[in-house]
Amino acid sequence: MSAESSEASGRPGSAWDGEGPAPQRWDEVDRLVSAWRHERPDLDVSPLEVLSRVTRLARHLDRARRTAFAERGLETWEFDVLSALRRAGTPYQLSPGQLLTQTLVTSGTMTNRIDRLAAKGLVVRGPDPNDRRGVLVRLTDSGREVADAALTSLLKNERELLAALPDRRLGELADLLRELTVQFESE
Amino acid sequence: MSAESSEASGRPGSAWDGEGPAPQRWDEVDRLVSAWRHERPDLDVSPLEVLSRVTRLARHLDRARRTAFAERGLETWEFDVLSALRRAGTPYQLSPGQLLTQTLVTSGTMTNRIDRLAAKGLVVRGPDPNDRRGVLVRLTDSGREVADAALTSLLKNERELLAALPDRRLGELADLLRELTVQFESE
DNA sequence: GCCAAGTATCTTGATGTCGAGTCTCCTGCC
DNA sequence: GGCAGGAGACTCGACATCAAGATACTTGGC
Numbered sequence: 001m002s003a004e005s006s007e008a009s010g011r012p013g014s015a016w017d018g019e020g021p022a023p024q025r026w027d028e029v030d031r032l033v034s035a036w037r038h039e040r041p042d043l044d045v046s047p048l049e050v051l052s053r054v055t056r057l058a059r060h061l062d063r064a065r066r067t068a069f070a071e072r073g074l075e076t077w078e079f080d081v082l083s084a085l086r087r088a089g090t091p092y093q094l095s096p097g098q099l100l101t102q103t104l105v106t107s108g109t110m111t112n113r114i115d116r117l118a119a120k121g122l123v124v125r126g127p128d129p130n131d132r133r134g135v136l137v138r139l140t141d142s143g144r145e146v147a148d149a150a151l152t153s154l155l156k157n158e159r160e161l162l163a164a165l166p167d168r169r170l171g172e173l174a175d176l177l178r179e180l181t182v183q184f185e186s187e
Numbered sequence: 188m189s190a191e192s193s194e195a196s197g198r199p200g201s202a203w204d205g206e207g208p209a210p211q212r213w214d215e216v217d218r219l220v221s222a223w224r225h226e227r228p229d230l231d232v233s234p235l236e237v238l239s240r241v242t243r244l245a246r247h248l249d250r251a252r253r254t255a256f257a258e259r260g261l262e263t264w265e266f267d268v269l270s271a272l273r274r275a276g277t278p279y280q281l282s283p284g285q286l287l288t289q290t291l292v293t294s295g296t297m298t299n300r301i302d303r304l305a306a307k308g309l310v311v312r313g314p315d316p317n318d319r320r321g322v323l324v325r326l327t328d329s330g331r332e333v334a335d336a337a338l339t340s341l342l343k344n345e346r347e348l349l350a351a352l353p354d355r356r357l358g359e360l361a362d363l364l365r366e367l368t369v370q371f372e373s374e
Numbered sequence: 375g376c377c378a379a380g381t382a383t384c385t386t387g388a389t390g391t392c393g394a395g396t397c398t399c400c401t402g403c404c
Numbered sequence: 405g406g407c408a409g410g411a412g413a414c415t416c417g418a419c420a421t422c423a424a425g426a427t428a429c430t431t432g433g434c
Contacts, residue, residue: 027368028289035274036338043338047345050357051248053364058245059291060371061238066422077390087222096413102215104246109391111414116390133399133412151227158234164366170237173363177240179351181214184247253392264420284382296421298384303420320382320429 029053061161068157072150077103079150081113082122085139086147093138095128122146216240248348255344259337264290266337268300269309272326273334279326282315286324309333 029052036045065076084102085092094102096110103110114137117123122143128134139147162170216239223232252263271289272279281289283297290297301324304310309330315321326334349357 025369027365027372029365029368032274032289035276039274039276040335040338043342044346045342046354046357047342047349049361050349050364051345053361053368054241055245055248056291057364057368057371058242060368061242063291064371075390087219087226089222089226097411102219104243104250106392107413108393108415112390128412131400131412133397135413148227151223152230155230155232155234158238159231161367161370162234162237164370165363167233169363170233172359174236174240176352176356176360176363177237177244178214178216180348181216181240181244181247182212183348183351184244184251185214262420282382283384292420293422294383295385295423299420315382318382318430320427322383 027053029056064157064161065154068153069150072153074146074150077113078117078122079147079154081110081117081137082139082143082147083151085123085137086144086151091138092144093126093136095134095136097134099137117143214240216243251344251348252341255340256337259340261333261337264300265304265309266334266341268297268304269326269330269334270338272310272324273331273338279331280313280323282321282323284321304330 029049032052033045033048036043036048062076065079069076069079080103081099084099085094088094096107096114099114100107100110105113114123114125118125121140123137123139126136126138128136165173216236219239220232220235223230223235249263252266256263256266267290268286271286272281275281283294283301286301287294287297292300301310301312305312308327310324310326313323313325315323352360
């Protein structure tokens with residue numbers, strides 16, 4: 001990647017040419033990148049234009065979800081697990097290992113999560129009939145209700161966050177992000 | 188947002204029309220969205236195409252950075268703070284409050300981080316001459332060296348992650364992400 | 375000048391996560 | 405069929421984070 005990327009001009013909104021709509025507002029990452037270009041003009045910091053925004057946006061999302069779920073007495077991590085089981089379809093059960101790859105946590109964390117969800121009666125742990133090492137985690141009726149209700153309100157919130165962009169651009173954004181994620185999932 | 192977004196077809200790569208290059212590989216989010224469309228056909232889950240990818244990509248990035256920094260004996264959170272101070276420019280000092288907005292953590296967390304960085308000799312805490320409530324955190328020479336070295340290797344790693352996309356598309360991606368982040372930063 | 379409201383930072387307690395190690399069981403090779 | 409290596413889930417200790425509240429100071433209105 002060269003230093004002549006679309007952001008090299010030092011202002012946001014690569015497509016703006018002085019006419020048409022005003023340029024977008026600066027965000028924290030614009031300030032961050034601009035500061036680095038001043039302090040370290042020897043480095044090409046353009047990767048941060050994308051990756052710092054991903055990290056920061058994820059943190060904002062995390063906060064928004066945390067407070068939204070909290071109103072329903074639900075923790076974000078609880079939804080992560082319950083929703084994975086819910087969308088697996090009947091009989092709504094997965095192994096801890098499958099849950100790991102879907103939620104991107106370590107096995108110790110997942111054991112702990114399952115324990116607490118089981119204590120709340122949202123899931124039950126059972127043996128895997130085909131592998132005596134294995135365990136199958138299954139959603140209870142109560143857990144399914146919680147997952148369904150939470151998904152509906154999550155989507156409502158997230159739709160509002162995306163209202164700033166038309167569908168066509170959201171599709172482009174999804175495609176661009178996919179190209180970055182596939183690298184992490186290839187093994 | 189309607190259910191007729193570019194992703195409604197249920198396969199990734201909205202621009203693919205059956206000719207030209209093959210469609211991209213599916214990622215976990217494609218599977219996730221496809222599963223929801225089967226289980227909850229009554230809901231429009233298209234927001235997840237974007238936001239679940241952001242969350243997951245951030246987690247992958249987090250892991251990659253964690254292991255990369257660990258080779259240098261550095262924690263991700265240490266770099267977050269040191270780099271904010273470094274790019275502030277001489278005399279490399281900021282208040283805890285300014286560090287909060289840059290790193291998106293709570294004040295308790297920042298107090299703790301500064302304590303530990305000070306114990307390692309990477310920053311020093313001093314009084315704010317203009318506000319006796321305030322504190323100024325300043326980078327030591329040692330802290331500056333650590334920050335500079337870590338930034339260089341961070342950028343090297345991240346450039347590789349972005350190599351899959353040409354500069355023009357990275358610029359588009361940065362612009363799209365900016366439009367989502369500004370909403371969180373407006374107050 | 376004083377007071378109320380606001381701001382900046384720190385303290386505390388609860389909690390979730392990680393990473394390394396352990397135990398059990400499976401799989402394929404000889 | 406036995407054994408080595410791998411895979412799946414769990415245990416445990418260390419630790420970073422958060423939320424809420426406490427403390428000290430500042431600011432603006434009167």
